[in-house]
Amino acid sequence: SQQGEEDPQALSIQEGENATMNCSYKTSINNLQWYRQNSGRGLVHLILIRSNEREKHSGRLRVTLDTSKKSSSLLITASRAADTASYFCARFFYNQGGKLIFGQGTELSVKP
Amino acid sequence: SQTIHQWPATLVQPVGSPLSLECTVEGTSNPNLYWYRQAAGRGLQLLFYSVGIGQISSEVPQNLSASRPQDRQFILSSKKLLLSDSGFYLCAWSWGGDGEQYFGPGTRLTVT
Numbered sequence: 001s002q003q004g005e006e007d008p009q010a011l012s013i014q015e016g017e018n019a020t021m022n023c024s025y026k027t028s029i030n031n032l033q034w035y036r037q038n039s040g041r042g043l044v045h046l047i048l049i050r051s052n053e054r055e056k057h058s059g060r061l062r063v064t065l066d067t068s069k070k071s072s073s074l075l076i077t078a079s080r081a082a083d084t085a086s087y088f089c090a091r092f093f094y095n096q097g098g099k100l101i102f103g104q105g106t107e108l109s110v111k112p
Numbered sequence: 113s114q115t116i117h118q119w120p121a122t123l124v125q126p127v128g129s130p131l132s133l134e135c136t137v138e139g140t141s142n143p144n145l146y147w148y149r150q151a152a153g154r155g156l157q158l159l160f161y162s163v164g165i166g167q168i169s170s171e172v173p174q175n176l177s178a179s180r181p182q183d184r185q186f187i188l189s190s191k192k193l194l195l196s197d198s199g200f201y202l203c204a205w206s207w208g209g210d211g212e213q214y215f216g217p218g219t220r221l222t223v224t
Binding site for chain 1: 144146148153154155156157158161163171200202204206208209210211212213214215216217218220
């Protein structure tokens with residue numbers, strides 16, 4: 001299967017704390033992307049990291065990629081109640097119609 | 113700017129009835145288009161993708177079908193719905209390239 005695993009499945013933290021979500025996969029990728037989904041809504045793209053990159057930052061987001069371990073992590077620093085959402089990693093494959101394969105997601109709850 | 117529309121937002125249909133969900137994109141041309149289904153509390157399952165008019169690739173054998181009659185229009189259909197077709201259906205588009213996808217607001221389908 002091309003799908004990977006995300007952990008934890010659910011994460012509950014206090015405002016101001018950091019949140020770390022992990023994603024593992026099985027096959028080689030072209031890039032890995034992270035998306036956010038608020039309850040009952042569509043997904044929103046957060047950040048993309050290419051297979052030749054190791055770390056990327058965007059505002060309070062930090063993404064790492066370890067292709068030797070086939071894993072990635074998303075760190076949200078100084079979390080806010082508004083960060084409460086589900087977060088998904090997705091593996092991208094150029095040679096398959098540019099499709100994304102999504103993980104099962106991490107449900108993040110940030111308590112004020 | 114680009115906008116993606118999906119309708120209807122919610123739909124309740126009896127088992128055995130037909131289905132037609134529509135997705136349209138504005139503000140871009142020749143996008144890649146995607147249909148996903150999301151079961152409650154789960155990740156996204158890619159159903160179909162299209163890289164051009166009349167070009168449809170199916171990811172999961174099932175009683176659903178997709179069509180792309182116009183460049184920016186993507187339709188998901190079924191002749192006879194099953195209970196297992198219930199879920200949250202999301203349409204997305206991308207320019208190709210690195211594959212960042214932009215999602216519509218989704219359609220919540222309940223088959224009774």
